[in-house]
Amino acid sequence: MAAQDDRSVANRLFFRLFQASNILQKQTVSAVGLTTVQWAVLGALSRRGYEGGIAFNDLTEYLIVSRQSLDGVLKRLEREGHVRRIPHPDDGRARLILLTDQGRAYWESLQPQIHDFYAQGLESLSFDETISLLHYLNKLQKDLEQIQPSPTKEEATHRNDAFET
Template identity: 55%
Template sequence: MTQKDQQSYDQSLYAIHNRLFFRLFQLGNSLDRQCVNELGISSVHWAVLGALSRPQTNSVMSFTELTEYLDVSRQNLDGVLKRLEREGYVIRQIDTTDRRAKNIMLTQEGIARWEQLQENIYNFYKQALNGFTLDDMISFTHLANKLTNGLNDIKING
């Protein structure tokens, strides 16, 4: 491949990369907007309630576990939790074994809100994925996991 061909290839590849990441940006914004419009809850609030409602958590996770599970910063999670606390959906409790640590717990209102959302969430998924085959969904999940791993491996300045 000549240097000119390589530059042309690099520019084409850059354009594809740019378009892909822009579409991911748009996808995230569409998800946020549709969550609020159709479910009455932000996507991040949905994610927190969903994370805490998983059977293996028994409605409780440490603050650190929750940040790692959701892959969000401590500052961002703190702001989300403050709003969910005001709404009466979660509470923070000091860990009994490590007084420096906080556990996040769904309240009865939070559990009820999550249960109330389930039918609408099912319909949300069904409509958003209309036209996807099972193989499409499995492939998309696989590709999203590969991209997540790639993002986690980025080391530009260090």
């Protein structure tokens, strides 16, 4: 019975994360006019130390998004003049993603809306609760990154057959 309860709680937790992610996506578009990935890209590019850009692959790893997803978002941000792809100085085949001056000004103009979004989103949590939530989400992220796929029934059967011969 305890294992069933554990599965039930885990199912509820992961479903709530799914719902929260969808609500976040919907609310960011409504409140700030950006998708969560656009928001994350602009935020990542605006970080101190990245004024000269960041390699495309490094940005995918930092944001934990697929190359295809990031490429689509970058194309839109490029059309809007917020980012540019420039040749990587060390690798002619690679590109750096650079926040343009227009993109930086746009990001800065969004800061009051973003601050208000954060305040409303965390309204029912105390500072200590927010720190705890961040701590537990960091732990969950690390655990999720360590997940190894379980073997399929066919793979497990094949392994068992190999031991019997």
